[in-house]
Amino acid sequence: EAYMHRRCQDRIRSYLYKTIEQIKQSDVWSTNRQARLNLHRVIEYFKLQLKEDHYLGYYFDRSRSKDDSNNEIDNVDGNNDYDCYNHCPCRLMTNNNDDYDEIDAKRYSTGVLSSEKKLVISEKDSCPYTVYPRGRSEQYALCDSKGEFRCEGVWSANSCAYGDRHRINPYRSRExxxxxxxxxLDH
Incomplete structure (x- = not known):
């Protein structure tokens, strides 16, 4: 489960970074200053929310399946809502959202900053979005307790065109x- 948890986190991070890269290459980013500031706020919010949500690592973790009776919260052994694997960002978190920092985040020198950089920093600090903490009861895997993923079809369809045959269990074998x-996951 820890391995699949980490694989999911890696996949979500790669989606995030690819999206940021595509946004920064867009015409809107390079030509519209207000849009750039708004997009910057949204990007920062997504980074904070994904970090709060453990980069959605539980999506691939069969121990977090909805149909698993062991997914109930158990505080008897000292577990709490946020117990997770050692590699998970929650182990490094503080309770204060102001302390969030990405390893690859740009740092500004303490020297003189241009007015544009000052504006970006102040706009970032006044991000209007609130990070929503989710408890374990809201953190469910996309697979069942055996680790089987079933395709739900393309995003615009109600079900998979292949029916019940379109499924995979990465826990079953290396192949x-x-x-x-x-x-x-959506074809």
Whole structure:
């Protein structure tokens, strides 16, 4: 489960960074200053929310399946809503949202800053979005307790065109794990 948890986090991070890269290459980003500031706020919010949500690592973790009776919150052994694997960002978190920092985040020198950089920093600090903490009861896997993922079809359809045949279990074998790494969850 820890391995799949980490694989999901890596996949979500790569989606985030690819999206940021595409946004920064867009015409709107380079030509519209107000849009750039708004997009910057949204990007910062997504980074904070994903960090709060453990980069959605529980999506691939079969121990967090909805149909698993062991997914109930158990505080008897000292577990709490946010117990997670050692690699998870929640182990490094503080309770203060002002302390969030990405490893690859740009740092500004303490020297003289241009007015544009000052504006970006002050706009970032006044981000209007609030990070929403989710408890374990809201953190469910996309697979069942055996680790089987079933396709729900393309985003615009109610179900998969292949029916019940379109499924995969990366927990079953190394081959299925390799295949799963290329499997789109929406085709």
């Amino acid at each position: 299925e794990l390799i295949l799963f790494s290329t499997w789109n």
